[in-house]
Amino acid sequence: MTEISKVINVKYELNEIVEEAYKALRANIQFCELNKKIKTLAVTSCIPNEGKSTVAINLSICMAKAGIRVLYVDADLRKPASFKYLVSNLKGLANYLVGHVSLEEIINATDIEGFNFITCGMKPNNPGDLIASDKFGDFLFEIEKLYDIVIIDTPPMSNFIDGAIIATQTGGTIIVAEAKAVKWKTAVMMKNQLQKANANILGVVLNKISAADYKNYNGNYYYQSPKNSSNKWLIWKGKRHKHD
Template identity: 40%
Template sequence: MQNAKLHFSQSENNYQIKEAYKTLRSNIEFSGQNVKVVSITSCTPGEGKTTVAMALARAFAEAGKKTVLVDADMRKSVLVGRYKTGSVRLGLTHCLVGRERLSSVICETDTPNLYVIFSGPVPPNPSELLGGRIFGKALENMKQVFDYIIIDTPPLGSVIDAAVVAKQCDGTVMVIESNAISYRFAQRVKDQLDKAGAKMLGVVLNKVDITGKGYYGHYGSYYGKYYGKYYGKYYGKYGEDNIEVPSKPKASVEKEPSDDDLDELNYLAGVMRKD
């Protein structure tokens, strides 16, 4: 087994971002106890699928789950260079062509419970290797050892490799960059996964601008603008600044009762005494 020290960027250690990946981890756990092998793909390169795959694997590891991240983006891997893992000699390619055993290509990292299998050299036939018997057998063997297997696959909008891997997994997560991918394009990629027989777990909307006002800030400004104006217009006259003090009523001059009034009052008083 090899060893690798991972270097995470400052943004990947951001509290809000880590909490978002914890939520993603929980949602996958709630998908069922049989969902242990999860592939990550996207529509095009640069949408952040590798970052999502690594962060998700890290989130599982930090929760005490023994997790392995498999770099199956064999055509254009960025994992080794991005996380500055140093001199890792062996990768997935060596295992799939039969040159090395699975245990030899697994890297133990400095993050507890997190292991990585890097892609290795670029082979001439990635799709055939990922759809072959050796890769399927490797997944079965890893299921016996690891709690979760996260597989980073190539963008499905570019090559078919992701669909080949997805049909061997328990579920697939698609990463979509915010304001970058059209609905039709994303739907075509999803249709390709459906045709391959993949189980779609959901979509991660990535690179969302979270610096603006949130929903509550928006609602607050809305109600402050419209309801404040409404109440100020219709109820403001009852406010403290607009109190109208009524003038003091004139003292009424009591009228002296007439003789007839006195006779009627005396009669009523006599009736009440008799009762």
């Protein structure tokens, strides 16, 4: 890999309980690799503001802290994640897909060892066409060679097909859903759309769970914030594996 000279400082301040939740999520994804190693992982949601990007970024950093070489890619060319505002390099995925820059020019190194990221870059006029292009497939092929896993943040699927297109080209997909925010029928339609696209759905991260609701999720992996905290955490519901 071409050496990246500039290093970006990343703010990562999770409390112990939240960090444990992401470690458990990391472990469950690794359990899904019993038959085949997952090199690319799409993270999607049904509607905006369910915490999809936060989950994708924190999961990426959690994996890097475990010694895994991780690349986070903001592939939401319609509404980018906050990483865009942390770097002076505004060249990103869209710039690469239209052929204006090289791959090395859009990869940002960070002060967290093993964790790099790519912003969405410029806002294109044709985001759907870029995601569906052969150039995007070539991009995935190239970055798979450079990292242990590539985590791709996709647009919500309620209004755009981009997430499903990306999911068809990745080794696995996880769905982030905010508790009590998405109607059941809408969630089922999203799942069916991903399955029709032959996406490998690993599981669902049920996000922003209140402490009062934890007792309703017995049998899943769940994590409770301290009693004096107003934070809401996540629950993982995924594929069962031999070690269950």
